[in-house]
Amino acid sequence: MEKKVFICPIKAMGKQRPGFNSHTKHAYTQTKTRDFEDKVRAYYLSQFTEEPSYEGAIVLKITVNKKPAESFSEKKKQAMMGMPCTIKPDWDNIGKIVCDALNGYAYKDDKQVYNGQVIKTYGNHDQIIVEIEYE
Numbered sequence: 001m002e003k004k005v006f007i008c009p010i011k012a013m014g015k016q017r018p019g020f021n022s023h024t025k026h027a028y029t030q031t032k033t034r035d036f037e038d039k040v041r042a043y044y045l046s047q048f049t050e051e052p053s054y055e056g057a058i059v060l061k062i063t064v065n066k067k068p069a070e071s072f073s074e075k076k077k078q079a080m081m082g083m084p085c086t087i088k089p090d091w092d093n094i095g096k097i098v099c100d101a102l103n104g105y106a107y108k109d110d111k112q113v114y115n116g117q118v119i120k121t122y123g124n125h126d127q128i129i130v131e132i133e134y135e
Helices: 031-045 074-080 091-102
Strands: 002-008 019-021 026-028 058-066 113-122 127-134
Touching: 002 031, 031 091, 031 127, 058 091, 091 113, 091 127
Parallel strands: 058 113
Antiparallel strands: 002 127, 019 026, 058 127
């Protein structure tokens, strides 16, 4: 069993709903979503460069650390460290955007992910930690 771990030192965002062009009747991925997926993919590719060949089952764990608001007191910020974060973005939209960003890079297809987990906590800075286990 192989495991890959990488960190994206960026603020998490959730997958946006697709846009829709009323003239051509086609759906498209929003620019903000596409840019975020590009950033996640770039952090992955900065550490792992091999082509995805593994076709088995994958466990994907995404840990999001959210920095508390600057307006909070230092005492409140310290008390929040490691505590669950229950504000937006929603956990499932974070999972979707990260999973889609790695599609074709960390694995052949995200249908291989049979077990996924997204954990949102408060931390000293915004970051996303991605763990990929190849079963």
